[in-house]
Amino acid sequence: MNQEKQKIVIVGGVAGGASVAARARRLAEDAEIIMLERGPDVSFANCGLPYHVGGEIEDRDALAVQTPAKLKALLNLDVRTGSEVVNVQPAEKSVTVRTLEGEYELSYDKLVLAPGASPLRPPLAGIDDARVLTLRNLQDMDRLIDHVAQLDHVTIIGAGFIGLEVAEQLVHIGKKVTVVELQEQVLPLLDGEMTKGIEETMLANGVELILGDGIASFDPQANELVVKLNSGKEVRTELALLSIGVRPESELAANAGLELGPRGHIRVNDYMQTSDANIYAVGDVIESANPLSADAAGSDAYNAVPLGGPANRQGRTAADHIVLGEKAQAYPGTIGTAIVRVFDQAAGITGLSEKRLSQLGVDFKSVLVHADHHAGYYPGAERLTVKIMWDPESGRLLGGEAYGKEGVDKRLDVLATALRGKLTIDDLTHLELAYAPPFGSAKDPVNIAGFAAGNVMAGHVKTLASIPTDESVQIVDVRPAAMAAARPVANAINIPMVELRSRLGELDVNRPVATICVIGKTSYMAARVLSQNGFDAASIMGGVTQAL
Amino acid sequence: MNQEKQKIVIVGGVAGGASVAARARRLAEDAEIIMLERGPDVSFANCGLPYHVGGEIEDRDALAVQTPAKLKALLNLDVRTGSEVVNVQPAEKSVTVRTLEGEYELSYDKLVLAPGASPLRPPLAGIDDARVLTLRNLQDMDRLIDHVAQLDHVTIIGAGFIGLEVAEQLVHIGKKVTVVELQEQVLPLLDGEMTKGIEETMLANGVELILGDGIASFDPQANELVVKLNSGKEVRTELALLSIGVRPESELAANAGLELGPRGHIRVNDYMQTSDANIYAVGDVIESANPLSADAAGSDAYNAVPLGGPANRQGRTAADHIVLGEKAQAYPGTIGTAIVRVFDQAAGITGLSEKRLSQLGVDFKSVLVHADHHAGYYPGAERLTVKIMWDPESGRLLGGEAYGKEGVDKRLDVLATALRGKLTIDDLTHLELAYAPPFGSAKDPVNIAGFAAGNVMAGHVKTLASIPTDESVQIVDVRPAAMAAARPVANAINIPMVELRSRLGELDVNRPVATICVIGKTSYMAARVLSQNGFDAASIMGGVTQAL
Structure with a gap:
């Protein structure tokens, strides 16, 4: 273990920078750790800012997680706010720090750049107005x-x-x-x-x-x-x-001659080292390898994910490498998990979306399912929508998305964990998730997504992403008659599922059929009945819930 | 695909049996599917029974998910309630069915046993009282x-x-x-x-x-x-x-000469086939391979998990094998994920507990951590406790447990998915879980459990599961003085963390030190300071939250 006294200088004191400092101190009690922050605050909860605007987080102090004094007392950190690093001299291993009192040089053994990103302000007329x-x-x-x-x-x-x-x-x-x-x-x-x-x-x-x-x-x-x-x-x-959106604050790095990516992010290796081995970078300013697109597309394997979770873990990785050297664990890349709550709904993503996969030119398949977020017979069940993307060759999951009122975060976390474990759609069907009526279902929405994907792969069902407009297709609405009448599907014949087997004669076996129901489950059953009776049948994914 | 017309007879019409029937019908429109149920109800929600007792599920009909008539209309199933199978004749491929009207023989191509389990009633004096x-x-x-x-x-x-x-x-x-x-x-x-x-x-x-x-x-x-x-x-x-507890209703299987496990469960292979290839069994009556104990202990690889989730997936596996033959996916075993809500708390487990691992004689390590279920600065954060067990050789996760008011189900699901993916404690640190203040933290409790495990493995910290009673150990309470005074730890010296570095002289470097705080996080930091200053220091896991 490499624990000789080191001088570690960190530029930026929020998520990534603060994580470097805290972890480095725990590993190296005698290291000299100096954290330089341009602004007046360190380690504040920037993800919480919107919630104080609306008063949901009442106390502003709740957002100011740490102060320089607390960090000194707790972690023996030398925190200097109002201290902007204006230049890095890699050859001298020093930085130039500007404060209200003037400038000074500060030497380092290891430098960590964690300056973050700043909001994009395009050069439009009037954009400098104070409003x-x-x-x-x-x-x-x-x-x-x-x-x-x-x-x-x-x-x-x-x-x-x-x-x-x-x-x-x-x-x-x-x-x-x-x-x-x-x-x-x-x-x-x-x-x-x-x-x-x-x-x-x-x-x-x-x-x-x-x-x-x-x-x-x-x-x-x-x-x-x-x-x-x-x-x-x-x-x-x-x-x-x-x-x-944001742009990485990488001017310092650029001026220091560090390698940048095409959109100005600092390029780092698996230990958060920049092209100068004594300079690390973490957080919103970097781009790192994306293991999913790397595996799926070979190229375009870097991505920038300006979020707090990755910044924290990158900070930990950098500190480990600074103190422990080659004993440190490699950072496995960022797959891009994100969620947002908007009023009574949540939506989020993990891994690669359908549109991203299309951009990358990767071959993939996807399904979308609706299911209750917990047992339907237990009060308060809310509909949850899950979409998954996978590699049709290997079955490996490539991405997932979800939205709904309840349980969205849980399914995203399960899918994010599945992505980290390189699980396949078959594995999703067999995930053994916690089930009691208040928490889930015997068949969780993630299991159901796996079932649906498996049915597609096995050729048990053809699916359609929307209602076909081709007039040669017979659209069969298999919902109960009253429901179909209340919210009709244009140009559809209503044959309730319970009558389908006895009314097959009403359909033309020489024309394709698209089945639709409320959420896409009964329409799948109907498509199975039809295809086994000689029809070219496909089920409309997500039913009228998605299509109308 | 083996879709010639088959006659499938299913004994038992609740979770496992109903899943076999529904999946078999979707795969084989022309199969003859007969479901025999001894009781008056099929496919009822047995996990919901307690909630109707207290009126939380108001409507009894909500629990009666299906009726024979609905299953006939929807899935063309021949459902016979009040029909008890009293004997199986494997050689003749037939069963004897008893109804109120008498007995009859019913032949099958494939038989599925899904009779479930019945509550244990030990032969104690007075147990037959109607109360x-x-x-x-x-x-x-x-x-x-x-x-x-x-x-x-x-x-x-x-x-x-x-x-x-x-x-x-x-x-x-x-x-x-x-x-x-x-x-x-x-x-x-x-x-x-x-x-x-x-x-x-x-x-x-x-x-x-x-x-x-x-x-x-x-x-x-x-x-x-x-x-x-x-x-x-x-x-x-x-x-x-x-x-x-329950005992498997395996008398029929025993009488038919099928192989049973040591506690009377039906033994099945990866496709839910019993020792007779034409007879399948699913649900609470079986025991199946446990992939975790199989890998960890080699022996005792079977377990019985009488829960609805596994029963459903076993039913699907059996139906797939009956209809699709070798194209069916193998059942990957049951790892035993379970959860319960009791008033405002939830608790649950996935995989192998510490006590189970000890029984199996498996070498393992464990940590217990407390953390907020979502960002602490966002209103409503509740403390969540997570424990993980892993293989110290490979780092592979072996089990997880959690309890708390909120978010227990989510962390169990993440750990269950990690178990399915054979993830290690290092992988847990890098799980990229969905974070926005209402849903989680930049460092999720599962990440934190991974961090703690990694620190144990790297030798960064020694941990204690409880307060040592050995008087030679110096117990150092690093909480703030007021907190330590309000709820003191017996025989502890109070040195608040912020004063620790300057008060090391108060401790005897020749005697071991155990540090304790509120939840086990600051005590870890304190143990790091002490051990790097020459002390033999250990942190008490879970702090006073767990120990007092």
Whole structure:
């Protein structure tokens, strides 16, 4: 073990940087650990910022997890806030630190760059108006809270995770909210059909959603801010919050000659070392190997996932490598698990989406299923939607997505664990998950997704992602008659499942059939009956729940 | 694909049997499928029975999931209730069916035995009194509900999952409840320290708990039932519910000469075939290979897990093998995942417990950690306790247990998935679980358990499962002074963590030190400081939360 006294300098004191410092101290009591933070706060809970805007987290101090004094007392860290590193001199193993009092040089044995990322601010007309805000730190949050206190209407630019969290919180405190998103869906990381629940709950909660439209410019007026969209549409608002993504703060690294990726992220190896072995980097500023796309596509194996969980674990890896050397465990890469709650709905993803797989040119198959989040006979069962993607060759799971009111996080975690274990769709059918009526079902939605995938692979059923528009296809609605009448499927013949076997004569065996039901389960049974009676039959995935 | 018309006879129409029938029909539209059920009901939700007793599931019909008529209409099944199979003639491939109208022979191509298990009723004096009940089916439930309506005090014999569920429900409807358990803990499947939360909530909700005492006899009186315990103690009650386990209903199989295991379960292969290739068995009546104990111990690789989830998947496997032959997937065995909710607490297990591993003579290590179920700064964070067991040679996870108010099911599911994927403790540290403040933490309790295990394996920390009683050990309580004073640890010196580095001189470097804090996290940090300063230091796992 390499525990001689080392001088470790860390640039950035939030998730990744703070993790490096804490772990390094636990491993090396005598190391000199200096943490330099440009801003006034270290180790604050940036994932909690939106929740204080709406008062859901009442106490601002709850977000300020640590102070320099506490970190000194607890971990013997030398924490210097208001200290910006303006240059790195790799050859001298030193950094230049700028404070209000002036600049000084600080030498290091090992340097860790954890400066994070900053919100994107495209060079649009009017974007420098004081009413165009971003949300990244406590000061941004304070500014947003101050502003919204005296106004009615806020426009959120970008319907990603943070944008939607803030939108919800603003509704909670009585604001009118418009969300503008360039893509034709909210949560662009997810596949479009998996954002249905989120979009519905936003509309139901009075949020105005403008999809498929981008920002052309801001036109600041005395009493309002006019947001001009690419379509020509104008949104008259009082405040705009930009949440269209982040860019890595990698200028220091670039100036130091460290290798960067195509979008400016610092490239690191499995131990978080940059192209200079004495300089590590962790958190939102880096991109790291994605084991899923590496295995599936061979190329494009790097990804940047600006989230707290990976930052923490990268920090731990870097500290281990600094102190323990080759005894450290390699970082296995980031697969990209993310979740968001928006009003009464949650949605999330782990691994590769269908659209990402298509971009990568990877061969894959997918299914979408609806199922109750716990036993249907126990009160409070809520419908949950799960989609999985897999490699048709090996059966290996490549990604999963879920949405619904309850239990979304649990299924994402199961799928994330399955991805880490390289499990196949067959393995999913056999997962033995915790079942008692308040918690799950004898057949969990993840098992059911595995069953559905297995049926596709075995050729037991053909599936359709939507209602076919080809008129040669006979659409058979197998729901009970009353249900079919109440919310009809256009151009469908209603033959309830319980009558199907006796009414096969009503269908033309020479024309393809597409079956549809409420959630895609009975339609699968119907497709089985039809195909075994000589029909070319396919089941519409997700039923009318998804298709109507 | 072997889809010629087959005659499939299924004995038993609840979880396992019903799954065989439904899957077989979907695969083989033209098969003749006959389901024989001794009782009046098929496919009822037996896991829901306790919840109707307390009215949490209001509608009894919610538990009667299917009827013979519905199964006929939907799946073209020939369901015969009130039909008991009294003999199997394997040579003739036929069974003898007894009904109220008489007996008849029924031939089969494939027979599936899914008769389930029945509650244990040991031959004790007084056990046949009408006030000694069991709970296994809808009729038992109706009887229990009828009885308890007019009485005040019920004694539950056996503190397993069903016993505790019923205890809670009876409290909800205003009954006084005593629970008697032979072991020194509730939930004997779990390790003792993992039932702390459940026992505390039971006591807080007014349940009388008698642990470490068994039933000697029942003494029925006119107005009361006296339950006599092995200790000599007597419990004066009005009704006793026996829930001390089940025995497989394998008489038919035994009489047919099928191979049974040591405790009377039917032995099956990976496709649910018994020792007669034309006879399958699924559900509570069987024992199947346990992949964990098989790998870890080599021997004792069979286990019986009488739960609905495995029964369903075994049924699916049997149907696949009957219809598809060798194209069917093998059943990968049952690892034994189970959970129970008792009042505001949940507890559960997946894989092998510490006590089971000890019985098997397997070398293992374990850690126990406490952590918040979601971000501590987000309102409503509840403490969750996770214990993991692993193979110190390979690092492979062998089992996990959890308890707490929230999020127990999720962590068990993650651990169950990790077990299926043969993940190691290092893999647990790198699980990328869904994190947003309402759902989790940047470091999930499962990650933290992995970190703790890794620290043990790397020799970074020695741990103790309880407060040492050896007087030569210096116990150092590193909590803040006020906290230590409010709930002191006997014989401990209080040195708050923030003062530890400056007060090392107060400790004798020649005597071992055990550190303790609230949950075991700060005590780990303290042990690191001490050991790096030459002390023989160990951290007490779980802190005072577990130890006091």
